[in-house]
Amino acid sequence: MSSAVYIVGAGPGDPDLLTVKAQKILAVADVILFADSLIPEEILHLCREDAEIIRTANKTLEEIIALMVARVRSHKSVVRLQNGDPSLYSAVHEQMQLLAEANIPFEIIPGISAFQAASAKLKIELTVPGLVQTIILTRISGRTEVPAREELATLAAHQASLCLYLSARHIENAQAKLLEHYPDETPIAICYRIGWPDEKIMVVPLSEMAEYTHKENLIRTTLYLISPALSPVKGRCATPHQRRSRLYHPEHSHIFRSSHHEEIETGFDKLK
CATH class of the missing domain: 3.30.950.10 (Tetrapyrrole methylase, C-terminal domain)
Incomplete structure (x- = not known):
C-alpha cells in the first residue's frame, strides 16, 4: 500500500455495509483519521492493531490536513474515514484541494449513502x-x-x-x-x-x-x-402490472434477449 491518503466512505453506520475495498485498505493502513462523532468504533476493529488512530471530531479542517500531510510525508499510508459516501455532504472537496496543493496523492473509496x-x-x-x-x-x-x-x-x-x-x-x-x-x-x-x-x-x-x-x-x-x-x-400501491419495468417484460427486446413476439415470428420463419 503506497504512501497516500485514502478517503474512505464508511457508510451510514453498519460496519457490514463497508465495501470490500474499504475493508482491505483499513486492514493494512498505517494511520486512520475518523470522525468519531459520526462513525461507530466497531469499524476500527477492522484496522491493524498497531495502526495509529486519530479522532477528528474536535479538529478543524486545517488540523486534519496537516496531520495527513505529515504522515504521508513520513512514508505512511493514511485513511481518512468518513461517514456515508464521500460524494455527499462530506466536505471532501476542500480536502482534495488542499491535498493537491500539498502534492499529496489521494484516492477516494465510495461508500453506501x-x-x-x-x-x-x-x-x-x-x-x-x-x-x-x-x-x-x-x-x-x-x-x-x-x-x-x-x-x-x-x-x-x-x-x-x-x-x-x-x-x-x-x-x-x-x-x-x-x-x-x-x-x-x-x-x-x-x-x-x-x-x-x-x-x-x-x-x-x-x-x-x-x-x-x-x-x-x-x-x-x-x-x-x-x-x-x-x-x-x-397501502396505496397500484397493481404490479401497472408499475412493471420494461426491462424484463416478455415483449421487450435488447441486445441480449429477443422479445417473446420476435421469438415466435422467428420460429414461423424457420418453418416456412
Whole structure:
C-alpha cells in the first residue's frame, strides 16, 4: 500500500455495509483519521492493531490536513474515514484541494449513502415505473446556504423521490416548502441513525413530519425520504402490472434477449 491518503466512505453506520475495498485498505493502513462523532468504533476493529488512530471530531479542517500531510510525508499510508459516501455532504472537496496543493496523492473509496440504506430498510425502490423516475438529494439552507436555484420548494415542484439531508433543525421550514407541492397525505419516511443499533424509521404523512421530529427529539443524523414510492407502505400501491419495468417484460427486446413476439415470428420463419 503506497504512501497516500485514502478517503474512505464508511457508510451510514453498519460496519457490514463497508465495501470490500474499504475493508482491505483499513486492514493494512498505517494511520486512520475518523470522525468519531459520526462513525461507530466497531469499524476500527477492522484496522491493524498497531495502526495509529486519530479522532477528528474536535479538529478543524486545517488540523486534519496537516496531520495527513505529515504522515504521508513520513512514508505512511493514511485513511481518512468518513461517514456515508464521500460524494455527499462530506466536505471532501476542500480536502482534495488542499491535498493537491500539498502534492499529496489521494484516492477516494465510495461508500453506501444513508438514502440507499434507508430505502433498503424500507424495502422500496425509489424509481418505480409509471410513478417516479427521478431521485433528488438535497438539504435545506442552514449554516451552509443552498443556492437560490436549488431552493427546496423549487425542487419539490418535481414531486420526485426527494431525499432530504441535514434538515432536522429546520424541519418546520422544510415541511412548509414541501407542502407547497406535495399533498398533505404524501407518505414520508423519517430515518434516524440508519445502520446504528438505535436507528428509528417511521413512515408518516407529510403533514406530521415536523410534529414527529419534535416528538422524538431528532436534531441530527436524520434523513427524510419524501416519495410517491412509499405509497405501498401506506397501502396505496397500484397493481404490479401497472408499475412493471420494461426491462424484463416478455415483449421487450435488447441486445441480449429477443422479445417473446420476435421469438415466435422467428420460429414461423424457420418453418416456412
